[in-house]
Amino acid sequence: MNRKKSSTLLDNAVNALASLPGVGQKTALRLALYMLRRDVEYTERFAAALLALRREVKYCRTCHNICEDEQCSICADPHRDRSIVCVVENIREVLAIENTGQFRGLYHVLGGILSPMDGIGPGDLQVDSLVQRVARENVQEVILALSATMEGDTTGFFIYRKLAHQPVNVTVIARGVSVGDEIEYADEITLGRAITSRTRFTCP
Amino acid sequence: MNRKKSSTLLDNAVNALASLPGVGQKTALRLALYMLRRDVEYTERFAAALLALRREVKYCRTCHNICEDEQCSICADPHRDRSIVCVVENIREVLAIENTGQFRGLYHVLGGILSPMDGIGPGDLQVDSLVQRVARENVQEVILALSATMEGDTTGFFIYRKLAHQPVNVTVIARGVSVGDEIEYADEITLGRAITSRTRFTCP
Incomplete structure (x- = not known):
């Protein structure tokens, strides 16, 4: 049995x-x-x-975040800075960045990341809609908040190339030693990037 | 937000x-x-x-195992040995013992274990129905397959006392070194029990 x-x-x-x-x-x-x-x-x-x-569930027709109406609550919020668009892989990253309380702009959810191994190409991601959105709306800055992996870097570079002919600043979130980490245990690549990306010291 | x-x-x-x-x-x-x-x-x-x-879901009126009819498929199976009843804490233990393929008797699901700390007393368990079942049906052996914990031992002792006036053999599943365990790493109490409960060596 x-x-x-x-x-x-x-x-x-x-x-x-x-x-x-x-x-x-x-x-x-x-x-x-x-x-x-x-x-x-x-x-x-x-x-x-x-x-x-x-x-x-519905998806926001502007940023592809999940929502209950045509537009998500972030895109509908009149207090958000509409000139800055933060590009993320998925809804989860929207929630993570919102929880930091450090970002007041809008988002653009790609719905994935370029990954030829998994058969995910540019056509599967919301890249064209990002390019059109930047051209149509008065976007001043596109922040790439993608994973610090090979796939994330590839996706970021692809988007950067697609936006190259438009007058928009493309930035990328800082990479360096995690807050609370000891230098001794940071890996060499992270530490190397942290040194080359050093910023002016300011009193907290 | x-x-x-x-x-x-x-x-x-x-x-x-x-x-x-x-x-x-x-x-x-x-x-x-x-x-x-x-x-x-x-x-x-x-x-x-x-x-x-x-x-x-329904519960078998004989053994309190889950079922889809009045009687569970184990109690309804004419090939099972009706003279042996294995007492277990929950449905999960029924599934675990069934998966061993070593038991062909019937079960009795208590629905918990005596635990004064959690407010579980004899009235919350199917003990009375077990005593009645042993008296009513021709049960020769009641196997106690309860956890090897203080609560399991207490529950086992309580059932043993309740069945003391009936002509039924009450047995308990063997406790000893787990199959695959090295003696060196077995705890002292388990090893002590394994020595006192030693059985005659037989060629496998």
């Missing part, structure tokens, strides 16, 4: 949970049994929240 | 996922964004599997 025979309902639920990234069969079983211990309303609220997200 | 303002839909879904045990806010966000990348049907199948489990 295997587990399948003992309960199809449980098996279906475990397989559904185990299809999530990073969730194995054992964790999925633990989560399914947790749901059985909670009341029915818990699972109903849980399922409703996920279905609502997936069915009702 | 905080994340709440950026999307209520996303926030609700993240909070729902983060309410699962062992899932933090960051993991919940990663899972929610994964669902957004998959098609709508994926989330619909996902939600339907969990709702079906929670709404349609």
Whole structure:
């Protein structure tokens, strides 16, 4: 007798949970049994929240961030600086940068990063819409906030080339030693970049 | 601007996922964004599997294992040895023991373990139904397959006392050095028990 025979309902639920990234069969079983211990309303609220997200989500027609209307709350906010556009890979980076509280401009979500190994080319990303947006709106600065990886650098260089004929400043977020890191443990490439990108000392 | 303002839909879904045990806010966000990348049907199948489990699950009236009918597939199986009942804490242990393929008797799911610290007393467990079952059916042996912890030992002793006046053999699963473990690294209590519970050597 295997587990399948003992309960199809449980098996279906475990397989559904185990299809999530990073969730194995054992964790999925633990989560399914947790749901059985909670009341029915818990699972109903849980399922409703996920279905609502997936069915009702829209993408902002300007920056491709997720939203509930035609335009996301950031693009619709009249207090944001519309002359600066920060280019990010995904929604997750929008949330991360918003949480810093250090940026008051707008975003442009590419929806991925150039990765020939995974079959992601320029056509899969929102690069053309960025170029049109920069030309159409009065964008003064495009900040590239992409991962400090080979793919991130490639994507950044590609966007830089695409924007080269437009009168816009293309900048890139600073790379250097992470706050709280000890120099001793910083890797050589990061440390080398931190030295060549040094800035004038200011009293905090 | 905080994340709440950026999307209520996303926030609700993240909070729902983060309410699962062992899932933090960051993991919940990663899972929610994964669902957004998959098609709508994926989330619909996902939600339907969990709702079906929670709404349609029943508990076997004999052993309290989960099932889809009045009786679970193990109790209903005519090939199982009905004279041996293995007492376990939860459904998870039923699945674990079934996966070993070494047991052909029936089960009795307590639904927990005695734990005064968590407010779980004898009344919260299926102990009385076990005593009645042993008296009613022709049970020859009750195997205690409980955790090798203080709570497991207490629960086992409590059940042993409750069954003392009945002509049934109460046994307990073997405790000793785990298969694959090196003696050097086994803890003293386990090693001590393994020595006192030694069995006659047999050629494998």
